[in-house]
Amino acid sequence: MKTINEEKEQRELSRLRRIAAAPKPVYYMALIMVVLTIVYIVDEITSNMNSAMQPYVLFDLFKIASRDVNSAEYKNAINVVAPISLAGNLLLVITPFYKALSDRYGRRLFLMINTVGMGIGMLIVMSSASVAQYIIGMIFMMFFTPNDMQVLYIMETAPKEKRATYCFIAKGIALMSVSLIGLFSKMFLRADVPSSWRLVYLIPVITAIVIGLLSMFFVKETPVFVEQRMSFLSLTKEEREKRLAEDKASNTSEQGGVINALKFIFTNRQLRWILIAGFLFFATTVYTSYYATVLEGAMTTDMVSTALLIYPFFNGIVTILSGFFSDKVGRKKVCLILGSVCLAGLIVFILACRIGWGPIVAGIAYGCSIGGLWSMSDTLILTMPAESSPSGMRSSVMGTISVLIGSGMFVGNIIFIICQNFLPMDILFTLICLPFMALSLIIVMTKVRETKDVDLDKVTADTFK
Numbered sequence: 001m002k003t004i005n006e007e008k009e010q011r012e013l014s015r016l017r018r019i020a021a022a023p024k025p026v027y028y029m030a031l032i033m034v035v036l037t038i039v040y041i042v043d044e045i046t047s048n049m050n051s052a053m054q055p056y057v058l059f060d061l062f063k064i065a066s067r068d069v070n071s072a073e074y075k076n077a078i079n080v081v082a083p084i085s086l087a088g089n090l091l092l093v094i095t096p097f098y099k100a101l102s103d104r105y106g107r108r109l110f111l112m113i114n115t116v117g118m119g120i121g122m123l124i125v126m127s128s129a130s131v132a133q134y135i136i137g138m139i140f141m142m143f144f145t146p147n148d149m150q151v152l153y154i155m156e157t158a159p160k161e162k163r164a165t166y167c168f169i170a171k172g173i174a175l176m177s178v179s180l181i182g183l184f185s186k187m188f189l190r191a192d193v194p195s196s197w198r199l200v201y202l203i204p205v206i207t208a209i210v211i212g213l214l215s216m217f218f219v220k221e222t223p224v225f226v227e228q229r230m231s232f233l234s235l236t237k238e239e240r241e242k243r244l245a246e247d248k249a250s251n252t253s254e255q256g257g258v259i260n261a262l263k264f265i266f267t268n269r270q271l272r273w274i275l276i277a278g279f280l281f282f283a284t285t286v287y288t289s290y291y292a293t294v295l296e297g298a299m300t301t302d303m304v305s306t307a308l309l310i311y312p313f314f315n316g317i318v319t320i321l322s323g324f325f326s327d328k329v330g331r332k333k334v335c336l337i338l339g340s341v342c343l344a345g346l347i348v349f350i351l352a353c354r355i356g357w358g359p360i361v362a363g364i365a366y367g368c369s370i371g372g373l374w375s376m377s378d379t380l381i382l383t384m385p386a387e388s389s390p391s392g393m394r395s396s397v398m399g400t401i402s403v404l405i406g407s408g409m410f411v412g413n414i415i416f417i418i419c420q421n422f423l424p425m426d427i428l429f430t431l432i433c434l435p436f437m438a439l440s441l442i443i444v445m446t447k448v449r450e451t452k453d454v455d456l457d458k459v460t461a462d463t464f465k
Contacts, residue, residue, distance in 0.1 A: 119208025168323020318371025
């Protein structure tokens with residue numbers, strides 16, 4: 001007689017078999033890319049919205065009548081809100097456990113939850129009647145934005161020879177869409193109406209919630225997850241026990257999970273070196289938090305606005321091109337290219353500010369620099385770990401390694417906080433970025449194996465030994 005759990009698994013297996021057998025329309029890939037690109041746009045706008053709107057939110061919620069960012073009232077407001085933003089990074093500890101659930105319950109459900117969650121976070125901020133509510137909304141947004149379920153979805157759905165191309169095209173379009181924040185600001189922001197900032201959130205909130213809910217109807221479960229889950233559910237009790245013993249020996253698991261992912265990352269040579277390279281790389285990201293200060297110190301406010309309007313487009317262009325190059329020359333060589341673009345763009349950006357080359361050159365240079373920076377980040381945090389992990393724990397590995405790699409930013413920030421008292425900020429950027437980027441690239445080129453064109457269905461613990 002079957003147990004309740006066995007009956008439940010049989011129902012799930014039947015459902016997955018129906019999904020696998022159902023024919024997909026010829027336009028399905030185009031449709032899913034449209035949906036996932038919109039999800040990506042929501043993700044990028046959510047990630048950038050609070051920092052762009054912060055002055056206006058603080059003016060309103062803290063009742064700062066002078067609307068002066070140099071006033072004592074504004075500085076006090078920053079002292080209240082800024083520590084929360086830093087503390088929000090602690091949520092990164094939780095995200096791997098949350099993301100690992102998609103290895104058990106599927107990608108589609110969590111694509112919807114993530115997207116709707118970002119919309120709800122923005123809605124909480126938009127409707128804030130108090131500082132406490134605003135902080136809750138910020139925390140909501142910080143929890144859902146790092147998960148990047150749309151990236152995993154694209155990788156497990158797109159043809160293997162075009163995985164990076166599709167991912168980077170979607171991200172490039174999403175990065176360019178960050179300029180929409182400026183457009184919405186021009187449409188709705190009014191200096192004489194303190195609460196007008198709320199309307200800037202309106203369209204992104206509606207888009208996030210609607211597209212999140214619609215994704216459950218238009219997007220099917222990824223074929224890689226369906227195949228992996230069906231394979232596991234089809235095993236007999238004896239076969240599962242044998243598989244469990246094999247998984248234990250190789251530190252993998254068909255059921256994923258953070259603990260299993262940690263064991264696999266640290267015992268798998270490929271992922272261990274990706275982790276070390278990524279950790280060093282993330283120390284270079286420190287300059288993305290302070291670039292506006294460098295601009296403000298070198299240009300008028302109008303010129304800074306011009307640079308801020310320009311850079312998202314070049315960020316997006318570099319990101320899209322990086323996808324084509326990644327599928328053409330491989331993940332390792334594209335990291336070398338992107339790292340070089342990042343450093344060259346940073347140097348030109350610094351020179352543009354110091355010598356007075358103007359906001360257009362500064363905007364183009366900064367956009368190219370962060371385009372190279374974050375595209376290399378995606379390759380190290382998302383693409384290569386995904387292509388180096390077995391299907392049953394791919395999401396768990398991606399979520400866990402992103403936290404471990406992301407912690408490298410604290411190294412760069414500690415160096416920056418100490419040394420900025422003695423060195424000009426822009427010079428310090430170069431002194432931090434050059435050695436850490438060089439070390440990261442040396443490890444990628446000498447220790448990490450190429451993952452381009454790997455068959456995600458066939459990746460095992462031994463694939464990259």
